[in-house]
Amino acid sequence: MCAFLVSGGNWRLPTADSVPKQVEYCLRGSRRWVPRVCYKRSSLRSSASDLRQERVSGTHCGSESAPALPVSVDYRLVSETAEWKGLEAHSEEIKRLHLRELMRDAERVRSLRAEFDGIYLDYSRQRVNRQTMQLLFDLARRTRLTDKIRAMQSGAHINATEGRAVLHTALRADRRATLVVDGVDVIREVWEVLDHVRDFSERVRNGIHRGVTGKPLRNVIAVGIGGSYLGPDFVHEAFRTDPDAFEAAKGRHLHFLSNVDPVDIKRCTQDLSADETLIIVVSKSFTTAETLLNARAMREWLWSQLGRSEDVVRHHMVACSSNVKMVEKFGIDPRNTFEFWDWVGGRYSVCSAVGALPLSIQYGFASFARFLEGARSVDSNFYDVSRPLEGNLPVIMGLLGVWNLSFLGYKSRALHPYAEALLKFPAHIQQVDMESNGKHVTLRGDDVDYAVGEIDFGEPGTNGQHSFFQLLHMGQPVPCDFIGFIESQYPLCIEGEPVSNADELMANFFAQPDALAYGKTAEECRVEGRPEWLIPHLVTTGNRPSLSLLLPRLDPYTTGQLLALYEHRTAVQGFVWDINSFDQWGVELGKVLAKRVRKQLNESRYYGHRISEEFNVSTRDLMERYLRGQVGCAFNQPFDYQRDTGTGRSTLQP
Ligand SMILES: O=P(O)(O)OC[C@H]1O[C@H](O)[C@H](O)[C@@H](O)[C@@H]1O
Numbered sequence: 001m002c003a004f005l006v007s008g009g010n011w012r013l014p015t016a017d018s019v020p021k022q023v024e025y026c027l028r029g030s031r032r033w034v035p036r037v038c039y040k041r042s043s044l045r046s047s048a049s050d051l052r053q054e055r056v057s058g059t060h061c062g063s064e065s066a067p068a069l070p071v072s073v074d075y076r077l078v079s080e081t082a083e084w085k086g087l088e089a090h091s092e093e094i095k096r097l098h099l100r101e102l103m104r105d106a107e108r109v110r111s112l113r114a115e116f117d118g119i120y121l122d123y124s125r126q127r128v129n130r131q132t133m134q135l136l137f138d139l140a141r142r143t144r145l146t147d148k149i150r151a152m153q154s155g156a157h158i159n160a161t162e163g164r165a166v167l168h169t170a171l172r173a174d175r176r177a178t179l180v181v182d183g184v185d186v187i188r189e190v191w192e193v194l195d196h197v198r199d200f201s202e203r204v205r206n207g208i209h210r211g212v213t214g215k216p217l218r219n220v221i222a223v224g225i226g227g228s229y230l231g232p233d234f235v236h237e238a239f240r241t242d243p244d245a246f247e248a249a250k251g252r253h254l255h256f257l258s259n260v261d262p263v264d265i266k267r268c269t270q271d272l273s274a275d276e277t278l279i280i281v282v283s284k285s286f287t288t289a290e291t292l293l294n295a296r297a298m299r300e301w302l303w304s305q306l307g308r309s310e311d312v313v314r315h316h317m318v319a320c321s322s323n324v325k326m327v328e329k330f331g332i333d334p335r336n337t338f339e340f341w342d343w344v345g346g347r348y349s350v351c352s353a354v355g356a357l358p359l360s361i362q363y364g365f366a367s368f369a370r371f372l373e374g375a376r377s378v379d380s381n382f383y384d385v386s387r388p389l390e391g392n393l394p395v396i397m398g399l400l401g402v403w404n405l406s407f408l409g410y411k412s413r414a415l416h417p418y419a420e421a422l423l424k425f426p427a428h429i430q431q432v433d434m435e436s437n438g439k440h441v442t443l444r445g446d447d448v449d450y451a452v453g454e455i456d457f458g459e460p461g462t463n464g465q466h467s468f469f470q471l472l473h474m475g476q477p478v479p480c481d482f483i484g485f486i487e488s489q490y491p492l493c494i495e496g497e498p499v500s501n502a503d504e505l506m507a508n509f510f511a512q513p514d515a516l517a518y519g520k521t522a523e524e525c526r527v528e529g530r531p532e533w534l535i536p537h538l539v540t541t542g543n544r545p546s547l548s549l550l551l552p553r554l555d556p557y558t559t560g561q562l563l564a565l566y567e568h569r570t571a572v573q574g575f576v577w578d579i580n581s582f583d584q585w586g587v588e589l590g591k592v593l594a595k596r597v598r599k600q601l602n603e604s605r606y607y608g609h610r611i612s613e614e615f616n617v618s619t620r621d622l623m624e625r626y627l628r629g630q631v632g633c634a635f636n637q638p639f640d641y642q643r644d645t646g647t648g649r650s651t652l653q654p
Pocket residue numbers: 225226227228282283284285286287288291346347435584587
């Protein structure tokens with residue numbers, strides 16, 4: 001049985017015919033999408049043949065036994081497929097070719113470009129030819145990429161280890177669309193929250209919602225970390241110099257408090273006065289230790305200036321979270337809580353209230369709505385899998401990522417926006433990609449025997465050129481993405497200068513990819529008359545891949561387009577690699593260990609307890625040195641402490 005629940009707007013539905021037999025999704029009593037073919041728990045981590053034997057159908061799907069596997073395939077590891085092996089063999093041929101030769105073939109160059117809604121992608125400087133791309137698209141088909149994309153769009157629980165749908169694209173869907181998942185129209189819920197954001201942000205901007213002393217709230221501090229910070233901060237920086245957003249933000253200030261280092265509090269608050277400040281606590285779980293401590297610290301800061309009352313919290317603190325109960329317990333007015341859902345991953349949450357609230361208060365809702373429209377535009381390209389994948393920008397970029405890491409062996413990847421306003425974009429994409437694809441097992445729990453998950457980093461051009469580009473040119477090769485814009489947010493021409501300031505910037509955007517691709521030969525150095533002894537130091541081998549993205553101008557719309565492009569690139573890579581790009585269990589271990597250390601610090605500092613032998617010698621000695629605050633102390637002695645008879649609390653003595 002197959003049924004489809006999505007309709008309206010720009011959502012394209014999978015049709016019954018379009019879903020292959022092995023990946024049929026059935027609509028069960030719970031109205032939850034689960035695959036009809038699934039596996040017993042015992043089949044996790046078994047061989048391909050075992051898996052085939054242990055296939056069961058019907059009632060064992062979903063949370064009742066093993067997690068639902070979103071898309072069933074007929075191999076254990078993608079590296080076992082003929083398509084993968086074909087690419088491995090082909091990569092040996094490509095490794096013998098230099099980009100200098102590849103770039104000579106004008107027809108090849110012209111065939112390696114794609115365009116969608118103003119975004120021009122040139123990937124001719126990748127170490128690929130038309131055959132490579134053909135083989136990569138074959139691999140995409142073999143891994144059922146289009147079915148996986150459809151499963152994501154339809155709200156199937158593709159985040160199998162957490163039993164969740166992955167629906168961040170619903171956050172920017174047209175309000176006329178409908179998407180029923182688990183019995184709920186998620187798009188209606190999304191727009192209810194967006195309307196709430198619009199209303200609240202207008203009330204703050206118009207001075208209707210004021211502080212407890214009656215002053216308008218012209219400052220906002222958004223308290224959050226990871227996905228509850230990096231996305232909004234990147235968009236804030238991108239909007240800051242957009243002429244319309246700039247006008248709308250006049251007289252207003254937006255700050256982000258993310259680090260639990262108390263210095264971050266100092267940096268955020270030192271020029272602000274509490275009576276004009278609104279605190280937004282942003283935390284999906286509302287349990288993140290750093291965010292909650294910072295939220296309590298900000299509450300103390302408000303109370304220290306405005307008096308200790310619930311009213312102060314109600315006027316000056318609001319929250320974006322999916323844990324409404326905990327928010328209320330904190331003392332924040334439920335009417336000022338902006339909800340989002342478990343199907344929004346933290347690193348994919350910037351289009352939810354997480355980004356909507358701070359950015360709409362700062363720049364007005366209209367700019368944020370344009371940002372959503374830009375993201376929606378690229379979503380439509382990504383989801384339009386009934387068209388050839390050759391025109392699907394996120395798919396092309398994702399396949400190139402797979403090629404560079406898994407076949408050519410490039411472990412890192414760099415992102416260089418030639419736009420200062422995108423200075424925080426690389427950091428955001430670093431979390432999106434590294435937290436998503438930093439995995440070591442497939443969805444079924446089998447160890448991967450191929451490289452997955454790049455090390456992502458980047459800086460805006462031209463700053464990066466004067467920092468780490470030396471290594472990119474002569475040291476370890478790192479595939480680069482260059483992002484440039486035709487029109488500057490701030491056109492500036494200095495009289496007497498040969499080019500405008502933006503042309504100077506873009507001259508580098510055009511030059512760097514060729515410098516990386518072509519390099520410089522010893523012969524070219526000789527023609528320049530360089531001395532022979534110096535030549536080895538001057539030669540750059542070239543053959544270093546990159547791609548170039550050229551967009552009309554950086555504004556809220558194109559910011560949204562870039563966000564979606566990179567979010568989906570990550571998903572495509574995860575789909576092809578057959579890993580779960582939507583959980584992050586690795587982060588948990590550090591949190592658990594920090595809990596134990598926190599308890600020890602409390603017991604040692606305030607009650608003089610010795611550091612427990614449960615910690616290893618290294619950690620014990622480091623903590624001891626830290627707690628005693630002195631060099632050369634005797635290790636693991638009880639601490640001296642003094643009891644305050646008034647409070648009954650003990651304090652460690654230096
Ligand atoms: O929004 P929160 O629940 O406070 O989570 C903040 C961050 O916590 C962890 O570090 C997760 O790995 C991130 O994905 C998440 O964005």
